Ligand code: SF4
């Protein structure tokens with residue numbers, strides 16, 4: 001176990017390294033570490049189909065994972081003045097990862113492994129908090145409100161690296177789909193999709209790109225788009241693939257289909273992970289609003305704030321393939337524009353008694369998405385894709401965009417600071433992810449041309 005530099009030392013090292021949550025929305029980790037909790041939970045579920053990077057991280061860097069976790073727990077323990085429990089949540093089927101972690105934690109009384117079933121969305125932090133502690137995160141709340149902190153495995157490895165002075169400049173990503181050379185490889189932050197796709201070798205002519213998995217990811221055709229610190233996967237899919245067409249269905253079509261096909265069977269509600277946790281989210285009611293202009297009470301509409309957009313309702317539960325999720329997304333957009341905040345804040349919650357029997361088995365979900373042939377772990381490629389340049393975006397995190405500290409023409413080396421946190425703001429720092437010359441600096445980011453290009 002390492003010691004950074006006493007109280008505040010870990011937070012400062014993490015801030016300096018530019019760490020943001022690697023598995024989620026990109027909340028700055030140094031700010032997250034300010035919480036005072038009695039349980040630290042490691043998210044090693046990697047529940048999005050097609051993704052394998054975290055699994056490889058747990059197998060190959062279990063020592064760094066446990067170092068990162070111990071640093072966080074030590075820091076927390078010192079501030080709290082009482083013992084902190086650590087729970088490492090890993091899918092039961094990741095046997096190699098489990099044995100690698102087991103050998104690292106033998107003799108640590110406060111660390112334990114919680115083996116998870118292969119279900120979706122087992123990586124949802126509210127699901128993990130309940131499984132690990134039996135506590136339910138309040139509506140509209142976050143895990144520290146019930147004394148828990150959930151951290152992704154890649155984030156914790158970055159914490160260990162930060163304690164040695166290494167900033168975040170890239171990460172392991174799954175590069176796959178319908179390609180000649182699927183792989184798990186290290187990719188620098190800001191790499192152009194076009195260059196990564198060339199390294200994979202698309203096996204179809206007319207394709208689109210899936211960023212970060214088929215359940216909660218997004219599609220893009222923009223080959224100039226770039227990787228971020230929160231990106232774990234990039235996949236090539238044929239444009240005509242059924243899942244691509246499903247993801248591209250416009251809102252107007254969703255509404256029209258809903259009006260003609262919704263049976264108000266309520267399967268979407270019965271399988272919704274938030275409903276099953278006791279939150280007042282009932283997607284079938286929102287469909288009634290759309291379909292029959294009924295239940296137009298404010299609380300039904302504002303319940304959209306409780307939807308985590310996991311995709312269980314539309315991609316698993318609905319027999320008519322309708323999407324309450326898309327409707328909720330639109331409601332959220334309109335509520336935000338109108339300045340309406342979430343009024344649902346209940347904290348006295350009881351999980352639904354049928355919760356255990358309403359899990360979504362990933363083995364059956366993947367074929368339903370039409371992706372069965374692609375959900376195989378690709379080999380690790382120790383030679384990262386050939387990247388000629390990067391564009392380090394300044395707003396990969398939640399908070400104020402970073403302020404550039406370099407100018408066009410500056411020479412930078414891998415790991416040099418290129419953008420800092422604006423004063424008195426929540427934010428994150430960014431570092432050069434390759435060695436080269438700064439080609440341009442603007443609101444889109446910092447473009448660095450590689451030394452060899
Ligand atoms: S599951 Fe589908 S058909 Fe049933 S209520 Fe929900 S949206 Fe309507």
Ligand code: SF4
Pocket residue numbers: 268271272273274275281283306307308309310311312313314324325328
């Ligand atoms: S996407 Fe659907 S299943 Fe998931 S939280 Fe939202 S309403 Fe519930």
